[in-house]
Amino acid sequence: MSSGGFPIGSEDTTRIGAEHVDREARRLLSDASDSSDGRLGSPVPPVRTIVLDREPVPVRPVPEREAVRRSLAAAGPQRLQVSNLSVAYGAKLAVKSVSLSIHEGEVLALIGPSGCGKTSLLRTLNRLTELTPGSARSGEILLDGTDIHEIEDTVLRSRVAMVFQQPNPFPMSIFDNVAFALREQARKRPRRKELEPQVLDALRRAGLHDEVAEDLHKPALRLSGGQQQRLCIARAIASRPEVLLMDEPCSALDPISTGVIEELIHELRRDLAVVIVTHNLAQARRVADKVAFMYLGDLIEYGTAEEVFEAPRATRTRDYVMGTFG
Amino acid sequence: MSATAGTGLIAGRQPRRHGKRSSLRTWRWVDRLVFLGAWAAGLGLCLIAAGIVVYLAVRGIQYLKPSMLVSRPQAATSQAGSGGFLDPIEGTALLTAIGVVLALPLSIATAVWIVEYGRPSWLARVVESTIEIVAGTPDILIAVFGLALFQLHLMAPFSATGEGGGVVGRSFIAAGAMMSLIALPPIFTATRDGLQAVPRHMREAAFALGKTRIATIRRVLIPRVRANIATGVTLGVSRIIGDTAIVLLVLGGTLHIETQSSTPVLGLLRGTGSTLTSYVFDNSPAGEGEAPQKAYAAAFVLLILILLLNAVVNRIGKGNAHTITGAYV
Numbered sequence: 001m002s003s004g005g006f007p008i009g010s011e012d013t014t015r016i017g018a019e020h021v022d023r024e025a026r027r028l029l030s031d032a033s034d035s036s037d038g039r040l041g042s043p044v045p046p047v048r049t050i051v052l053d054r055e056p057v058p059v060r061p062v063p064e065r066e067a068v069r070r071s072l073a074a075a076g077p078q079r080l081q082v083s084n085l086s087v088a089y090g091a092k093l094a095v096k097s098v099s100l101s102i103h104e105g106e107v108l109a110l111i112g113p114s115g116c117g118k119t120s121l122l123r124t125l126n127r128l129t130e131l132t133p134g135s136a137r138s139g140e141i142l143l144d145g146t147d148i149h150e151i152e153d154t155v156l157r158s159r160v161a162m163v164f165q166q167p168n169p170f171p172m173s174i175f176d177n178v179a180f181a182l183r184e185q186a187r188k189r190p191r192r193k194e195l196e197p198q199v200l201d202a203l204r205r206a207g208l209h210d211e212v213a214e215d216l217h218k219p220a221l222r223l224s225g226g227q228q229q230r231l232c233i234a235r236a237i238a239s240r241p242e243v244l245l246m247d248e249p250c251s252a253l254d255p256i257s258t259g260v261i262e263e264l265i266h267e268l269r270r271d272l273a274v275v276i277v278t279h280n281l282a283q284a285r286r287v288a289d290k291v292a293f294m295y296l297g298d299l300i301e302y303g304t305a306e307e308v309f310e311a312p313r314a315t316r317t318r319d320y321v322m323g324t325f326g
Numbered sequence: 327m328s329a330t331a332g333t334g335l336i337a338g339r340q341p342r343r344h345g346k347r348s349s350l351r352t353w354r355w356v357d358r359l360v361f362l363g364a365w366a367a368g369l370g371l372c373l374i375a376a377g378i379v380v381y382l383a384v385r386g387i388q389y390l391k392p393s394m395l396v397s398r399p400q401a402a403t404s405q406a407g408s409g410g411f412l413d414p415i416e417g418t419a420l421l422t423a424i425g426v427v428l429a430l431p432l433s434i435a436t437a438v439w440i441v442e443y444g445r446p447s448w449l450a451r452v453v454e455s456t457i458e459i460v461a462g463t464p465d466i467l468i469a470v471f472g473l474a475l476f477q478l479h480l481m482a483p484f485s486a487t488g489e490g491g492g493v494v495g496r497s498f499i500a501a502g503a504m505m506s507l508i509a510l511p512p513i514f515t516a517t518r519d520g521l522q523a524v525p526r527h528m529r530e531a532a533f534a535l536g537k538t539r540i541a542t543i544r545r546v547l548i549p550r551v552r553a554n555i556a557t558g559v560t561l562g563v564s565r566i567i568g569d570t571a572i573v574l575l576v577l578g579g580t581l582h583i584e585t586q587s588s589t590p591v592l593g594l595l596r597g598t599g600s601t602l603t604s605y606v607f608d609n610s611p612a613g614e615g616e617a618p619q620k621a622y623a624a625a626f627v628l629l630i631l632i633l634l635l636n637a638v639v640n641r642i643g644k645g646n647a648h649t650i651t652g653a654y655v
Contacts, residue, residue, distance in 0.1 A: 128530060158536030168531045171550045180545060181535045235535065245534075 076104030079242050079273040080125060080160075085139035087120045087129055094120040096297040097139065102243065107265060107274040109288035109305070111281060113325065117297040118277045122245050125275065126160040127153055144242070161236035162245040166252055167228035169220035169235075174212050177220045177231055178202050181238040198238060206234035207264050226257025233264065237272070244268060246276040250283065262287050281321060285309055293317045379629065386626020389619040395627070399581050399605070405617040411624050413582050414605035417498075418567055418631075420594075421577065421601055424502025425566045426559060429509040434555065437517035438543055461511030469575035472504035476576065486578070486586050486598055494578075497586070497596045501577035508569060509562030513555065520554030521547060557642045564635040567628070570603040579604040602628045 080102035087095040095117040102108055110118035120129060127148060129135045141148045148156050158181070169177050175192075178199040183189060199216075203209040208230040212223070220231055229249060236244060246265070250258040265274055265287050278284050284291055284305070291308040293301040293316075301308055301317040312318040319325055350358060394410030402408045436453065444450040460468075476485045477495030485497035524547060532542035548555075573579055578598030586596035600608070606625045609615035 126534060128534060131530070131533065153533075154536040154538055156536070157534055162531075162534035164527050164531055164534075166525070166527050168525075168528050170528075170532070170546050172545075180532075180537075232531070239536070 076106070076273075078103050079144060080275075081140075081142040081145075082121075082125075083140045083142075085121070085124065085141060086137065087117070087124050088136045089120075089132060090134045094297055095124070095294075098294075098299040099139075100292055100299065100302050102273045102275055104242070104271070104273045105269060106289040107269050107276060107287050108290045108292060109284035110275065110277045110292050110294060111279075111284050111320070112294035112300075113320065114279070115296075116294040118292075118294045119247055121294070122162075122247055122275060122277050125243070125245055126157050126162055128157075128162070158239045159241050160243040160245060161239070161241035162247065163229070163232050163236050163249050165248040167225055167232055169223070169228050169231050171219070171221065173217050174203075174220045174223070174231060175199055175216040178235050178238050181235045202234040202238035203231075205237055205268070206230045207260065207267075208234055224257075226253050226260060229253060229257065229261060230264065233261070233268075237268065241272070243273045243275065246274065248277055248279060251279065258283070281309075281323075293320060295320070379633075382622065382626050382629050385622035386629070388622070390623040390626055394620070394623055399620075401581060405619050408609075408615065408617045408620055411602065411605050411620065411627075414600050414602045414624065415627070417573075417577070417583055417599040418601040418603075420498055420583075420599070421502055421505055421573070422563055422566045424498060424595075425505030425509050426563060428503060428506035429513055429562060430555075430559065432506065433510045433513035433558070434517050434548070437514050437521060438547070441518055441521040442539065442543055442547070457511055457514055460507055461515075464571075465508060465569050466571040466575075468504050468507055469572040472500055472572065472576045476500040476503075484596065486584075486596055494598075496576055496578040496598050498577065498599065499595045501572055502595075504572045504576050505566045505569065508565050508572070509559075512561035512565065513558035516554045516558030516561070517551055520551030524550055553642055557639055560635055560639045560642065564632055564639075567601075567631060567635070568603065570601075570607055573601045573604040574607070577601070577604070579608065602631075 078101050082101065083099045085095060085098045086093060098117075098121060100108075110121060112118050123129045124137060125141060125148075129137065130153075143151065143156070143159065148160075151159075170180060172180070179192070179195045181202075182195055182198055200209060203212065208227060211227060212218075212231075215222075220228065223231060229252075233244075233249075250261050253261065262283065265276065268274060269289075276284075276287065288305045291301075291303065291305045292299055293308060293312075293314075295316055300314045301312055303313075307313075308317060309321050312321060350361070353361070391410075395415065396412055397410035398412050399414070400407060400409035436457070440450050440454060473495050475481065475495075476497070477493050479493060481495070481500075482493045484499045484503075486494040528546065528550070529542055532546045533539075537545075577600065578584075579600050580598045581600065583594070583599035584597045585593040587593040602624050605615075606621045606628065607613050609617040609621035609624070611618055613621075615621075
């Protein structure tokens with residue numbers, strides 16, 4: 001910072017430096033507010049202050065956005081229909097009246113800054129938020145046309161499976177980890193032989209089969225982090241769910257393991273609807289077909305990945321995807 | 327490792343583990359006193375512990391003969407004729423087994439309820455403080471309570487009965503039940519702490535697979551805290567083995583294991599007996615047996631048992647730490 005010939009750390013220079021930075025920032029801010037609706041084509045991304053409590057302003061009027069959203073209904077059959085969903089923890093509203101639909105054969109990425117409600121939204125889709133004391137929900141979530149609150153929680157969660165941020169295999173063997181997902185759904189405990197084809201199939205679909213085929217009896221905790229996460233995916237898809245929810249599945253992994261999982265997501269999309277929460281915009285760009293941008297509990301933008309990243313309709317979305325805040 | 331780096335950087339200097347520290351002379355007087363006091367207290371305790379172990383080991387090895395471990399005690403006027411202590415060893419094993427079998431399910435179930443359900447919360451608090459009270463109760467009080475409880479006519483099937491049908495209130499079942507109260511707090515505490523240390527996403531992972539809470543507890547959480555439970559059980563076992571008051575009051579402290587009837591198992595469980603601790607007490611100069619050599623030999627065996635158990639606890643504790651770090655790298 002204090003370059004040039006100035007002695008580092010002397011009181012005067014640091015004060016001057018701070019003033020300079022301040023002036024520079026104010027200049028940039030005023031520039032940004034001049035071109036508040038600035039085109040995306042502008043070379044330098046505008047710097048703007050984010051006022052946390054201010055209502056975000058959509059650029060296009062709501063009816064127009066609705067029309068665009070309707071035109072998006074494509075891909076496979078619709079699996080989940082979320083309408084006017086709000087989630088609150090005590091007095092705090094985490095998700096505010098969000099509506100979107102989730103289709104088979106596509107990956108929906110939920111993006112947005114920390115605390116914007118994307119994880120809350122995700123956890124409401126398989127009713128995990130219910131486990132948090134003081135949580136409440138309004139609005140409607142339909143799974144294949146049935147309200148998820150009419151479905152028994154255990155049945156719902158085997159149809160809408162979930163993978164977590166932290167790889168969390170259970171303290172048992174690799175085989176049993178996957179078999180556990182299948183076992184207790186049946187009243188009568190099935191034998192190992194009967195489960196074996198399903199377990200191997202799940203491991204194969206999760207791209208883990210060849211690496212662990214010889215070690216199925218070994219404790220799952222011996223696997224590497226990336227393998228553990230793929231085991232968790234195998235476990236989640238073993239019961240052939242319709243929707244797979246992923247809560248930042250790669251944030252605890254190294255780049256290579258992340259790449260493997262992203263490829264896997266591409267594959268899984270063929271017979272599943274995937275919803276992925278991610279902080280990593282590059283990842284959202286790589287894996288997502290549709291992107292939903294959330295901010296302070298509001299769904300600001302929802303559209304195809306191309307639209308959201310290349311031609312966002314809301315200024316807030318544009319600032320976020322360009323890395324101005326986050 | 328840092329030493330090699332140091333030699334590489336500063337040539338000609340001896341590798342040192344620490345940099346220069348302030349000399350004791352520059353300290354305040356209070357600090358100097360506390361510092362020396364801490365050293366003295368630590369060393370003093372070590373010396374006392376070592377003294378007990380060495381003294382018992384010398385005396386024990388002096389008097390202990392392998393035959394004592396397999397021969398029954400005899401009522402005799404001379405030490406030479408008083409036999410070995412097979413019955414107390416068997417009594418210790420049986421009593422420990424009963425105590426653990428009773429305490430284990432009870433304490434695990436309580437810990438699971440407190441951590442996983444815990445509603446209503448006032449009741450959970452009451453249960454937790456009740457267990458703390460049990461943990462803090464002197465064993466002699468538990469023994470007196472046990473005697474009063476098992477002397478009730480209602481409890482006749484569980485204990486030895488006298489000639490006229492009077493309930494004696496002393497038996498392996500009665501003593502085992504009271505011993506389970508002594509073993510319960512450590513097992514409960516270890517299990518509860520283990521469960522509380524299981525991260526929330528582990529439970530949610532099971533719920534997210536469509537598992538019920540009870541299936542999650544049975545198949546994920548209990549296996550996960552198995553090492554904690556083992557630590558608790560070992561601590562509980564060493565408390566049972568080391569207890570004397572309950573043995574003397576509720577087990578009877580008889581020389582031999584006296585079966586109550588000819589019924590194979592029940593007769594034994596309703597019968598009375600003794601353990602190594604009560605044997606040591608009886609044969610020490612304070613007791614009636616007047617066989618101090620036997621007391622030393624038995625005390626040595628007891629000491630070895632307790633030391634072994636402590637080693638097992640340490641081992642389990644380390645194993646546990648290993649699996650936990652293994653899970654989170």
